[in-house]
Amino acid sequence: MKIKFLFPALILPAVALILxxxxxxxxxxxxxxxxxxxxxxxxxxDARTLEEGRNVFLNRCIACHALPDVRHYDxxxxxxxxxxxxxxxxxxxxxxxxxLKYLVTVKASAASE
Amino acid sequence: MTKIxxxxxxxxxxxxxxxxxxxxxxxxxxxxxxxxxPGDIEFENWVTWKTHKPDDHAFDQVEFRxxxxxxxxxxxxxxxxxxxxxxxxxxxxxxxxxxxxGSAIELIYxxxxxxxxxxxxxxxxxxxxxxxxxxxxxxxxxxxxxxxxVVAYNATLEAEWEGEGLEAREGxxxxxxxxxxxxxxxxxxxxEFVHEIAFPExxxxxxxxxxxxxxxxxRRDKWWATMTALAQVTREGDEPDFQVRTIFxxxx
Numbered sequence: 270m271k272i273k274f275l276f277p278a279l280i281l282p283a284v285a286l287i288l289x290x291x292x293x294x295x296x297x298x299x300x301x302x303x304x305x306x307x308x309x310x311x312x313x314x315d316a317r318t319l320e321e322g323r324n325v326f327l328n329r330c331i332a333c334h335a336l337p338d339v340r341h342y343d344x345x346x347x348x349x350x351x352x353x354x355x356x357x358x359x360x361x362x363x364x365x366x367x368x369l370k371y372l373v374t375v376k377a378s379a380a381s382e
Numbered sequence: 383m384t385k386i387x388x389x390x391x392x393x394x395x396x397x398x399x400x401x402x403x404x405x406x407x408x409x410x411x412x413x414x415x416x417x418x419x420p421g422d423i424e425f426e427n428w429v430t431w432k433t434h435k436p437d438d439h440a441f442d443q444v445e446f447r448x449x450x451x452x453x454x455x456x457x458x459x460x461x462x463x464x465x466x467x468x469x470x471x472x473x474x475x476x477x478x479x480x481x482x483x484g485s486a487i488e489l490i491y492x493x494x495x496x497x498x499x500x501x502x503x504x505x506x507x508x509x510x511x512x513x514x515x516x517x518x519x520x521x522x523x524x525x526x527x528x529x530x531x532v533v534a535y536n537a538t539l540e541a542e543w544e545g546e547g548l549e550a551r552e553g554x555x556x557x558x559x560x561x562x563x564x565x566x567x568x569x570x571x572x573x574e575f576v577h578e579i580a581f582p583e584x585x586x587x588x589x590x591x592x593x594x595x596x597x598x599x600x601r602r603d604k605w606w607a608t609m610t611a612l613a614q615v616t617r618e619g620d621e622p623d624f625q626v627r628t629i630f631x632x633x634x
Contacts, residue, residue: 297497297529327495328456332416333406333601334567335530357633359419359453 298326298336299375308378314370321364322371329358330368339376347372405451406606408599410627411574412534412560415504415525417492418453425450426631437619441472449488449631461488466510474620484512496525496532506536515544530564532572553581562599570599574610592616593625605632 299305301319309319326336339347348369355365405424408414418424428447435441445468451461463486471478488508496502506521518541525534538556543549555578562572573596580588597610607630614623 297527300498327498329419331495331497331527332414332418335527335564337567359421 298323298331299378305374305378308381309370309374312370312373312377314374318367318370319374322367322369322374325358325360325364325368326371329360329364330354336375339372340379342376347376405453405631405633406599406601407608407629408532408562408570408572409534409560409574409597410608410610410629411576411612412536412558413490413504413506413521413523414532414534415492415494415496415502415523417457417459417490417504418451420453420455422453423450423634424453424631425634426629428627428629430625430627432622432625434623435472435474435620436617436623438472438474441474441622443468443470443472443622451631457492459490461490462486463488463510466512482512484510484515486510486517490523496527501526514546514548515542516548517542532560532562532564534560534562551583553584555579555581560597562597568601570601572597572599574612576612589618590616591618591621606630 301309301316301323306316306319309315314322330336337350342350351365351369351372355368360368405418405422405426410428426449428445428449430445430447432443432445433441445466447466448464449461450464451459453459465485466483467481468483469480470476486508488506490504490506492502492504494501494503502523502525504523504525506519506523508517508519510517510519519538520540521536521538523534523536525532536556536558538554538558540554540556542552542554544552557577559575560572561574562570564570573594576591576593578591578593582588592615593612594615595610595612597608599608600606607628609626609628611626612624614621
């Protein structure tokens with residue numbers, strides 16, 4: 270393998286690795302921990318529903334966008350946004366409900382920290 | 383028509399298409415690891431304008447792809463490229479006119495998630511066939527999402543057979559990198575980089591080619607369009623110095 274070829278062949282993944290190591294994780298989907306489930310109980314959501322909601326977000330929503338900063342959303346906005354987005358992500362009613370519960374719990378969990 | 387006017391015309395043509403957010407792309411030269419939701423059918427149109435080669439300043443080529451994409455499961459999607467065709471002009475393009483290049487089928491399978499797993503990975507396979515032409519293209523797709531910031535990398539190995547009896551062979555290794563930042567859910571900006579090495583008859587190595595440029599992706603309620611402009615950083619005579627690709631689509 271020529272040196273001339275080796276350098277450019279490695280530079281692109283090296284750039285990606287540098288950028289990966291420099292960035293911090295923000296707006297990622299919080300995992301369903303014990304503390305998260307406790308916040309979900311207040312929102313009338315159980316662990317299974319929250320896991321389902323997180324999976325819906327990870328498998329459907331992230332294809333287009335990051336997790337919105339729902340901490341600053343008022344109580345009406347989350348259901349409105351989920352309602353408008355669900356058809357575009359081909360969500361059924363169960364998935365839509367789970368996603369809604371997950372997002373309101375993200376907001377509640379952030380508020381309690 | 384000036385180059386700026388041509389670019390704006392291509393992008394405005396893309397904006398006019400009705401489309402939905404499902405399956406929207408951040409990049410045009412780099413594939414992401416996420417797949418279309420099951421049951422989703424999306425129609426995407428690609429327009430790529432290539433112009434000005436160091437060895438042929440009059441070169442102009444506009445390439446078109448029309449893709450039907452089907453979400454099969456949460457991890458698997460299939461696409462059919464109904465027709466790849468182009469209009470070409472210039473000394474290196476041979477006789478000016480239209481050429482139908484063929485049709486293709488594409489399969490993408492997602493292995494890991496770019497948010498919840500350390501790195502998102504997917505496999506891509508495309509088979510393309512036309513008149514005296516067959517191509518197999520395999521890619522490893524990698525991606526990591528850091529909130530609004532997305533990094534995607536593709537490693538591609540391409541094998542072509544063409545001519546009478548498909549006797550002429552060529553290989554190509556390509557790697558591409560895409561960076562995208564979500565300003566808001568409707569506008570994303572970023573950059574793309576492409577590095578290519580061709581292997582004629584699998585026995586020689588042509589000089590490396592490197593391209594880089596910015597991109598922008600715009601999504602509204604019913605449509606999305608993504609545009610990338612690449613400039614050739616190297617000075618390979620038979621490669622376009624400048625190219626612009628726009629992809630726009632809509633879901634049924």
